[in-house]
Amino acid sequence: MNPSDITLPDDLRPADGRFGSGPSKVRPEALVALVAAAPTYLGTSHRQSAVRSVVGRLRAGMAELFALPEGYEVVFGNGGAAYFWDAAVFSLIERRSQHLSFGNFSESFAAMVANAPHLASPDIISSAAGTHPEPKPWPDIDTYALTHNETSTGVAMEVVRPVLVDEGLVLVDATSAAGGMRVDPNQFDCYYFSPQKGFGSDGGLWIALCSPAALDRVDRIVATGRWIPESLSLATAIENARLDQTYNTPGLATLFLMADQTDWILGNGGLEWAASRCETSTSILYGWAEKSDFATPFVADHADRSPVVATIDFDEAIDATKISKALRANGILDTEPYRRLGRNQLRVAVYPSVDPDDVTILTGAIDHVVGALA
Numbered sequence: 001m002n003p004s005d006i007t008l009p010d011d012l013r014p015a016d017g018r019f020g021s022g023p024s025k026v027r028p029e030a031l032v033a034l035v036a037a038a039p040t041y042l043g044t045s046h047r048q049s050a051v052r053s054v055v056g057r058l059r060a061g062m063a064e065l066f067a068l069p070e071g072y073e074v075v076f077g078n079g080g081a082a083y084f085w086d087a088a089v090f091s092l093i094e095r096r097s098q099h100l101s102f103g104n105f106s107e108s109f110a111a112m113v114a115n116a117p118h119l120a121s122p123d124i125i126s127s128a129a130g131t132h133p134e135p136k137p138w139p140d141i142d143t144y145a146l147t148h149n150e151t152s153t154g155v156a157m158e159v160v161r162p163v164l165v166d167e168g169l170v171l172v173d174a175t176s177a178a179g180g181m182r183v184d185p186n187q188f189d190c191y192y193f194s195p196q197k198g199f200g201s202d203g204g205l206w207i208a209l210c211s212p213a214a215l216d217r218v219d220r221i222v223a224t225g226r227w228i229p230e231s232l233s234l235a236t237a238i239e240n241a242r243l244d245q246t247y248n249t250p251g252l253a254t255l256f257l258m259a260d261q262t263d264w265i266l267g268n269g270g271l272e273w274a275a276s277r278c279e280t281s282t283s284i285l286y287g288w289a290e291k292s293d294f295a296t297p298f299v300a301d302h303a304d305r306s307p308v309v310a311t312i313d314f315d316e317a318i319d320a321t322k323i324s325k326a327l328r329a330n331g332i333l334d335t336e337p338y339r340r341l342g343r344n345q346l347r348v349a350v351y352p353s354v355d356p357d358d359v360t361i362l363t364g365a366i367d368h369v370v371g372a373l374a
């Protein structure tokens with residue numbers, strides 16, 4: 001049967017069909033709020049109070065959501081998490097970094113550092129797709145690069161400092177983890193992410209929660225006279241953030257939707273609430289796959305299974321591409337696997353915006369499609 005000819009019955013259609021890993025579901029209520037605010041917000045100067053108060057609200061919301069200790073600062077810049085990697089190459093890594101590489105995102109950051117002419121060759125510790133390596137503290141390493149959730153494979157790891165504070169900065173790529181996973185801010189120096197994943201907003205911005213040690217490092221590198229492109233300078237970003245601004249014009253809708261999502265999470269009980277909601281959703285998926293005759297969770301070790309992005313392998317008798325095609329034809333979007341992983345797989349993101357009831361319906365929809373394809 002042609003996958004796009006499969007029609008799901010009404011009771012197997014989620015209320016919202018967006019399960020993408022990023023951009024991810026934007027809550028309709030957030031858009032309604034944006035439209036209501038638009039006449040005095042969209043199309044107005046980002047140097048005036050209407051926009052600066054949203055940035056201020058967002059900075060305060062981040063500090064509350066992550067329970068940031070005294071001295072930590074919330075910094076913003078344009079470009080998203082991938083640009084933050086470049087910013088880290090210039091403003092955070094002093095001489096040599098260590099990278100845990102276990103999927104496309106962590107690998108990309110390591111490769112950028114390896115190409116930087118002003119840095120020593122990084123120490124890259126890799127592990128097979130579906131697992132994660134452990135850091136190996138070493139005296140000549142000044143920066144440890146961890147990834148809280150590898151979005152390409154659906155592997156998560158706990159954020160734990162590999163060395164004592166002052167023995168090396170801990171940078172955590174939390175792009176798909178932030179807002180949906182618990183974290184102790186004492187365990188990181190920089191926890192950075194983009195708005196279009198757990199924060200259900202749009203792309204183009206990076207946010208970094210920076211410890212006093214990270215802020216000191218930025219100043220110390222500036223003092224060495226290293227050439228730093230202005231748009232990638234964290235010193236410039238920090239200076240602007242303190243004034244509730246960004247160096248150049250940000251996406252105003254992005255900022256608004258992210259602030260709205262942060263308030264929504266806080267209003268429901270904060271990070272603990274959001275993390276539990278995501279765990280409920282992924283348990284539905286992993287539990288269903290474990291019971292299924294044709295599906296299995298890709299990540300073998302339970303402790304490494306992501307609570308926000310579930311990767312599910314399918315029996316080779318079933319072509320997972322056809323499943324995602326049939327789902328797409330029925331309005332269930334972006335369940336395709338990370339393309340370069342090359343597995344017979346579906347990848348389902350269940351950030352806080354996703355309703356766990358929709359996840360239960362999705363598992364029923366997949367069963368239906370597999371039956372119809374057989």
Ligand SMILES: *Cc1c(COP(=O)(O)O)cnc(C)c1O
Pocket residue numbers: 022079080081082083105106147149150151152173174175176194203204
């Ligand atoms: C999506 C993602 C990125 C890249 O984010 P952009 O906003 O596209 O720059 C980096 N790291 C991880 C873990 C991601 O999931």
